[in-house]
Amino acid sequence: MLASGVWAGQFSEAFALAREDRDGISVGAALEAIGYRGERPAAAFPLHACYEVHIEQGPILEEEGVDIGLVHAAMGQRWFNVTLEGFSAHAGTTPMGSRRDALTAFAELALAVEQIGIAHNPDGRATIGMAQVIPGSRNVVPGGVACSVEFRHPQSQRWKRWISPCIAPLKRWRRAA
Structure with a gap:
């Protein structure tokens, strides 16, 4: 989407080349490293027709025994980085009623996210x-969980209504502590 955004005039070439991955490697540096930077300007040019050949990244065509499909909508998407903070404690000595286990809250969040996807099938996702348990030790009550949540739907703003069902179980968890 970044390259097509430059082509369509939504992003400047400099903006696109400066984007970095999680390791701090810019798009420009990666293109240079593999010899794909090129000399042609990154700008739109007149077209008579355009076809984008793309692999299907899901199972739908294969499941339906179809060789080719036409895209009818693009998925609007929204990502959230979520950090759940509990309290790390020794798993062997901390009574269940005294725990503030962030992984328990994460489990409720994961179920809520799954239910949202199911409720908005076939178009919603x-x-x-990603999820990381902190501190990530077998004998420590998890004090934190960092995760990503992604919502997708062809009607790009629909995901806004999906946030509160995710927050509700976290509020219950917070009040219980």
Whole structure:
């Protein structure tokens, strides 16, 4: 989407080349490293027709026994980085009633996200793509969880109504502590 955004005039070439991945490597540096930077200006040019050949990244065509499909909508998407803060404690000596286990809150969040995706099928998507338990030790009650939540739907603003069902179980968890 970044390259097509430059082509369509939504982003400047400098903006696109300066974007960095999680390791701090810019798009420009990566293109230079593989010899793909090129000399042609990154700008729109007249077209008679345009086809974008793309692999299907999901199972739908294969499941339906179809060789080719036409895109009818693009998924609007929204990402959230979520940090749940509990309290780390020794797993063997901390009574269950005294715990503030962030992984328990994460489990409720994960179920809420899954239910949102199911409720808005076939077009909605709801995903937790990354999660990190902190401190990540087998004998420590998790004091934190950092995760990503992603919502997708062809009607790009629809996801706004999906936030409160995710927050509700976290509020219950917070009040219980």
